[in-house]
Amino acid sequence: MPNFYAPLLTAVFLVLFALFDSGCVSKNSRQGVENTWRAETAPTFKQGQTTQHEVLSALGPPSQVINLGNQTVFYYLQEQKQVRSVVLILYNETREKITYDRAIFFFDQQGHLTDFATSDEKIPRN
């Protein structure tokens, strides 16, 4: 390689190095339905009494509606991806955490709630 290229390349890399030198990265993204079941004013659901209409009115459309034959399932999911990264050139650390906030509702053929649950994993509401 000709000698005159070396200083130019070094300069380019120095600029890149200065731009991307050691630092921290934090990324956060969410996907899915609003986790209204975590709201402070979230409605209370009662087995045998709450209807499909009440659940849909309170939480909106679910991520998935599943036909189990004699039961219908409303499956709500919000997914959060958090990435924390430390770039120290000599040593780098990246941690990615994906959290799934779920709620599931089972209804009988009359549209009454038979079982429901929310996950222990929680995503704080904005």
Next chain:
Amino acid sequence: MRKFPAIEQNFVLLGLLLLTGCSHLTSELGCRLPAKPANLIVGQSTLGDVLKGAGPPTRISAAAGGFTMLYEYNGIEENQIGFSFEAPVLRFIKFVGARARLEHQAWVLTFNTNGTLQAWGEEHWRNRLGAGAGAQILVTVSSLVDSSQIRRPAPQHDWGKLCLAPLPKMLNVGQSLDTGSQGLEQTLSPTAVGQRALEMTPEQPKIMKKKK
């Protein structure tokens, strides 16, 4: 204490001087599953008992004579060792070798139409996921082991879009394992077997250049 010969010491020092860009990358998908609740008994426990103890499943699907639920956790840990050389241009590039391990936990539970627990299976293992090597710009930190299949978004997000999938995937949506009506699969299942084979993952459309 054993003394290293001079030549070994030199190699260690040289290694330490060249060592740069070492990285530790971790991904956790969900929470670790707890120990199997002792009060859940096959043939006696109900859907309500399971939901109370374990919460909503990762996936749920209809099955012959009832339904089935899958709980899953995956954790990836990747370690990278990088070297760079004191030479023009090369000093800004690191040569990296990477190894990744996967911790996997899964429960599969089946219920009859009355919601009584019929079967329970679980697995928990930690194994090598893969390895990779590459040359990167010094400040780059990215995974060198392909774990895209594990880290893909949950299928529930795409439930409504299944009928818009390209052919032949759309034609086989009736047999899809993502709809919740035809069974389910673990995240790690390969796509070239079983019902997925019908989908024959189509080629990515080529971007057409505009004619002037």
